[in-house]
Amino acid sequence: MLNNFDMKSKYDKDTCKEIIEEYDRKLSSLSREIEKHKIPVMIIFEGWGAAGKGELINELIMPIDPRSFIVYSSFNQYSEEEKYKPRLWKFWKNTPERGKIAIFDKSWYKNIITEYTNKKINEKEYKSMIRDSISFEQTLINDNYVIIKIFLHISKEEQKRRFEKIEKQTGRAWMLKKEDYDQNNRYDVYLDSLSRVIEDSNTKISPWNIISSDNKKIAQMQIKEKVILEIEKALERNKEMEDDKEDIYLEKSENILAKYDLSLDIEKEKYKQELKDLQEELKELSFQCYAKRIPVIIAYEGWDAAGKGGNIRRLTEKMDPRGYQVVPISSPTQIELNHNHLWRFWTKVPKAGHFTIFDRTWYGRVLVERIEGYCSVADWKRAYGEINDMERGFSEFGIEIFKFWIHIDKEEQFKRFKARKENPEKQWKITPDDWRNRDKWDQYEEAVNDMLSRTSTKYAPWDVIESNSKKYARIKVLKIVVERLKKRLKEA
Amino acid sequence: MLNNFDMKSKYDKDTCKEIIEEYDRKLSSLSREIEKHKIPVMIIFEGWGAAGKGELINELIMPIDPRSFIVYSSFNQYSEEEKYKPRLWKFWKNTPERGKIAIFDKSWYKNIITEYTNKKINEKEYKSMIRDSISFEQTLINDNYVIIKIFLHISKEEQKRRFEKIEKQTGRAWMLKKEDYDQNNRYDVYLDSLSRVIEDSNTKISPWNIISSDNKKIAQMQIKEKVILEIEKALERNKEMEDDKEDIYLEKSENILAKYDLSLDIEKEKYKQELKDLQEELKELSFQCYAKRIPVIIAYEGWDAAGKGGNIRRLTEKMDPRGYQVVPISSPTQIELNHNHLWRFWTKVPKAGHFTIFDRTWYGRVLVERIEGYCSVADWKRAYGEINDMERGFSEFGIEIFKFWIHIDKEEQFKRFKARKENPEKQWKITPDDWRNRDKWDQYEEAVNDMLSRTSTKYAPWDVIESNSKKYARIKVLKIVVERLKKRLKEA
Numbered sequence: 010m011l012n013n014f015d016m017k018s019k020y021d022k023d024t025c026k027e028i029i030e031e032y033d034r035k036l037s038s039l040s041r042e043i044e045k046h047k048i049p050v051m052i053i054f055e056g057w058g059a060a061g062k063g064e065l066i067n068e069l070i071m072p073i074d075p076r077s078f079i080v081y082s083s084f085n086q087y088s089e090e091e092k093y094k095p096r097l098w099k100f101w102k103n104t105p106e107r108g109k110i111a112i113f114d115k116s117w118y119k120n121i122i123t124e125y126t127n128k129k130i131n132e133k134e135y136k137s138m139i140r141d142s143i144s145f146e147q148t149l150i151n152d153n154y155v156i157i158k159i160f161l162h163i164s165k166e167e168q169k170r171r172f173e174k175i176e177k178q179t180g181r182a183w184m185l186k187k188e189d190y191d192q193n194n195r196y197d198v199y200l201d202s203l204s205r206v207i208e209d210s211n212t213k214i215s216p217w218n219i220i221s222s223d224n225k226k227i228a229q230m231q232i233k234e235k236v237i238l239e240i241e242k243a244l245e246r247n248k249e250m251e252d253d254k255e256d257i258y259l260e261k262s263e264n265i266l267a268k269y270d271l272s273l274d275i276e277k278e279k280y281k282q283e284l285k286d287l288q289e290e291l292k293e294l295s296f297q298c299y300a301k302r303i304p305v306i307i308a309y310e311g312w313d314a315a316g317k318g319g320n321i322r323r324l325t326e327k328m329d330p331r332g333y334q335v336v337p338i339s340s341p342t343q344i345e346l347n348h349n350h351l352w353r354f355w356t357k358v359p360k361a362g363h364f365t366i367f368d369r370t371w372y373g374r375v376l377v378e379r380i381e382g383y384c385s386v387a388d389w390k391r392a393y394g395e396i397n398d399m400e401r402g403f404s405e406f407g408i409e410i411f412k413f414w415i416h417i418d419k420e421e422q423f424k425r426f427k428a429r430k431e432n433p434e435k436q437w438k439i440t441p442d443d444w445r446n447r448d449k450w451d452q453y454e455e456a457v458n459d460m461l462s463r464t465s466t467k468y469a470p471w472d473v474i475e476s477n478s479k480k481y482a483r484i485k486v487l488k489i490v491v492e493r494l495k496k497r498l499k500e501a
Numbered sequence: 502m503l504n505n506f507d508m509k510s511k512y513d514k515d516t517c518k519e520i521i522e523e524y525d526r527k528l529s530s531l532s533r534e535i536e537k538h539k540i541p542v543m544i545i546f547e548g549w550g551a552a553g554k555g556e557l558i559n560e561l562i563m564p565i566d567p568r569s570f571i572v573y574s575s576f577n578q579y580s581e582e583e584k585y586k587p588r589l590w591k592f593w594k595n596t597p598e599r600g601k602i603a604i605f606d607k608s609w610y611k612n613i614i615t616e617y618t619n620k621k622i623n624e625k626e627y628k629s630m631i632r633d634s635i636s637f638e639q640t641l642i643n644d645n646y647v648i649i650k651i652f653l654h655i656s657k658e659e660q661k662r663r664f665e666k667i668e669k670q671t672g673r674a675w676m677l678k679k680e681d682y683d684q685n686n687r688y689d690v691y692l693d694s695l696s697r698v699i700e701d702s703n704t705k706i707s708p709w710n711i712i713s714s715d716n717k718k719i720a721q722m723q724i725k726e727k728v729i730l731e732i733e734k735a736l737e738r739n740k741e742m743e744d745d746k747e748d749i750y751l752e753k754s755e756n757i758l759a760k761y762d763l764s765l766d767i768e769k770e771k772y773k774q775e776l777k778d779l780q781e782e783l784k785e786l787s788f789q790c791y792a793k794r795i796p797v798i799i800a801y802e803g804w805d806a807a808g809k810g811g812n813i814r815r816l817t818e819k820m821d822p823r824g825y826q827v828v829p830i831s832s833p834t835q836i837e838l839n840h841n842h843l844w845r846f847w848t849k850v851p852k853a854g855h856f857t858i859f860d861r862t863w864y865g866r867v868l869v870e871r872i873e874g875y876c877s878v879a880d881w882k883r884a885y886g887e888i889n890d891m892e893r894g895f896s897e898f899g900i901e902i903f904k905f906w907i908h909i910d911k912e913e914q915f916k917r918f919k920a921r922k923e924n925p926e927k928q929w930k931i932t933p934d935d936w937r938n939r940d941k942w943d944q945y946e947e948a949v950n951d952m953l954s955r956t957s958t959k960y961a962p963w964d965v966i967e968s969n970s971k972k973y974a975r976i977k978v979l980k981i982v983v984e985r986l987k988k989r990l991k992e993a
Contacts, residue, residue: 083823
């Protein structure tokens with residue numbers, strides 16, 4: 010695409026100016042429209058060094074109300090913290106709220122381009138990064154996000170001319186980095202890899218816009234035109250009905266839960282001894298994970314009163330609090346609702362070397378949200394794939410993922426609800442919600458079986474934990490965590 | 502305090518165990534109480550290396566619901582981003598919401614201790630850091646925050662013994678850092694400086710708790726006891742009436758606004774030329790600020806329809822968007838209300854080398870919140886001092902602070918409101934709120950005069966900008982910014 014791009018423009022400078030004024034009025038009113046209709050917009054800028062990103066971004070934002078947008082810059086550098094998180098973390102974190110515009114000066118493609126050009130990654134890693142980027146965009150676009158990808162193109166000669174101009178200005182030499190010169194010296198090498206990255210990520214739902222920046226006035230006009238067009242299209246789409254969305258066909262799942270024997274138990278003395286030993290072992294392993302910078306996610310889901318809290322407490326009892334965090338998930342806040350459903354989990358991804366334990370998880374989408382109708386049918390059906398994509402990305406970054414379904418049967422739950430009701434110290438733990446959920450036991454059972462069969466992957470398998478005996482459940486979880494971490498550490 | 506601390510404990514190990522179980526039940530129920538009464542709690546842990554902070558923090562949190570607390574650790578290291586922000590930024594950012602507990606493993610005292618002991622700071626810097634820390638605590642405590650400061654004390658011999666124990670464990674040597682050994686080798690030197698830091702920051706409203714950690718069971722008990730005591734006191738205080746608070750006496754201010762001549766104007770051609778020149782100059786200066794890592798805050802306040810938006814747009818028109826950010830401030834969100842009123846501004850402090858332009862500011866406390874009764878009289882009266890403290894801290898970190906009051910008179914405002922009402926493209930800019938505020942013009946005038954006279958400091962002066970002529974106002978703001986930055990850069 011880049012190789013045979015026509016750098017000459019059809020427009021002349023004078024007609025541009027008038028058009029730009031018209032566009033500015035439009036952008037100003039469109040930014041209020043997207044606020045009103047709660048449409049989130051992401052605009053990313055990639056391009057050659059000295060292509061004029063700064064100026065062009067500033068001209069794009071001038072007519073827009075500062076309440077509507079935010080510019081993220083220097084996104085080519087990864088901070089210490091960012092290096093310890095999956096590559097897309099900092100972009101996920103900064104996805105805009107519905108109704109806002111986020112502009113990225115350098116995007117999730119920047120480090121693919123740099124590392125691919127300089128042969129820092131192999132073909133497999135390259136493909137995995139491209140796939141990650143595409144599924145990131147896909148997830149957001151399916152959620153009504155508008156993503157506009159702009160590449161600013163200049164010729165080798167023009168780039169050289171601009172470098173020389175910058176060099177001549179006093180006190181500006183620091184603006185040119187080694188990479189910039191390298192780009193110009195090896196323009197053709199960069200051109201080849203840029204072409205490949207752009208072609209490989211030029212999807213139908215999220216295409217690239219290549220804009221010649223040799224003439225900045227014309228570039229400005231073309232960028233504004235593109236942004237207006239895409240926002241107008243989104244506003245149009247927004248009017249269509251939600252249920253127009255294509256239905257996804259999913260196969261019926263088998264009853265996986267039925268296979269588990271809930272009478273499994275452990276005797277008290279054996280429990281005490283094993284608990285102590287396993288906790289000591291886990292403490293030791295967690296230090297080793299820290300030393301080897303292995304991040305760990307432990308995700309808990311389960312029936313109400315199944316004993317998640319106590320199970321987590323036994324898991325962490327001997328661990329160093331500086332190495333783990335328990336993240337309880339309840340219903341989303343307004344700000345969380347204003348983002349994609351996965352956003353609030355992405356922001357909580359553990360730093361390499363740390364454990365994050367989720368007490369309830371992103372699977373809420375296919376459990377409570379599905380059953381209570383908090384999202385559309387298309388939304389939760391799509392979620393299985395989105396979640397698998399996310400977990401695959403985590404796993405490829407090196408995160409060890411455990412997912413536990415803490416399982417009890419309906420009779421056991423009733424006993425526990427009754428006991429809570431009768432104990433003044435535990436009454437706060439039981440709410441009318443719990444009884445309501447209980448009435449929908451069969452629906453939940455179906456949803457759990459669907460979840461287990463559709464999202465149990467090689468890189469992030471589910472383990473069902475028989476928990477009619479809480480003691481048995483605690484030991485089983487500890488054993489699974491200890492065994493798998495030992496294996497992982499041996500390979501590390 | 503540390504020098505003559507009695508390391509022997511009055512308690513024996515066996516009685517401890519029973520007491521701890523009782524304390525755990527209490528902590529569990531108290532954490533629900535503080536949630537209910539919306540009390541924010543901060544617990545900070547300082548102490549010698551190998552004093553057992555990790556274990557003791559874990560034991561403290563075990564009985565508490567994970568929804569109620571968060572542990573912040575490794576707060577002795579400053580990331581790249583944190584180094585470019587004022588020292589207290591990362592603590593302000595992580596002050597807990599009302600009803601939550603934040604536990605800090607290492608606090609805002611850690612780098613004072615390290616840098617003072619190793620003579621990296623002089624006496625003046627030391628005193629400024631202590632003063633900063635105390636006023637940080639003061640601001641929060643006045644806002645019903647509970648701050649519990651714990652220092653874990655062990656003897657030189659005990660520390661050495663623990664180091665040796667760690668060394669003997671396979672694969673644990675990395676846990677001991679150079680600084681740890683240095684502490685043990687120069688125990689007495691550290692002891693002296695620790696003693697000074699603790700004494701200097703041992704205020705009546707926020708005292709230190711020195712706890713011997715030679716016996717960890719007893720230490721655990723004492724920590725839990727202290728935490729319970731302080732939370733119970735806070736719950737007690739919370740029952741007292743708000744208006745029991747001591748009234749602050751403030752002198753009446755003179756009418757500063759009356760001194761400004763609102764007929765000042767500039768002719769069109771001169772405006773065009775000066776605007777262009779000053780924008781070019783500011784662009785150049787902003788690059789220099791970036792190169793020299795000077796952060797800049799430009800705070801805008803002013804009457805409704807005074808022209809803040811347009812003024813800001815002219816200021817930033819030629820700047821690089823990667824170097825500045827416009828932050829519009831509207832009414833606080835629920836999460837913002839759950840924090841101290843200064844929190845949402847602290848989180849937006851510019852990185853060294855960047856500009857942050859606030860469209861409305863932290864002065865809302867002494868303007869709209871005062872007049873509309875959104876906070877108590879004691880709250881806004883206290884705010885002048887809190888704001889001066891905050892700005893002094895910013896200034897000492899090196900931030901250049903501009904504060905502009907964009908001034909028009911009542912007649913001019915009426916003309917502009919009318920014009921907006923009649924222009925379909927601008928109608929959205931005018932709301933019933935604007936007319937309501939206008940009715941309170943005299944009250945606002947008094948509040949503005951109070952603000953100008955009480956918070957115009959040497960390090961953060963106010964400039965009143967005559968804005969009946971918007972053009973005049975834009976040039977005046979640009980001139981002030983350009984002049985002061987030039988002076989600052991010459992000194993840098």
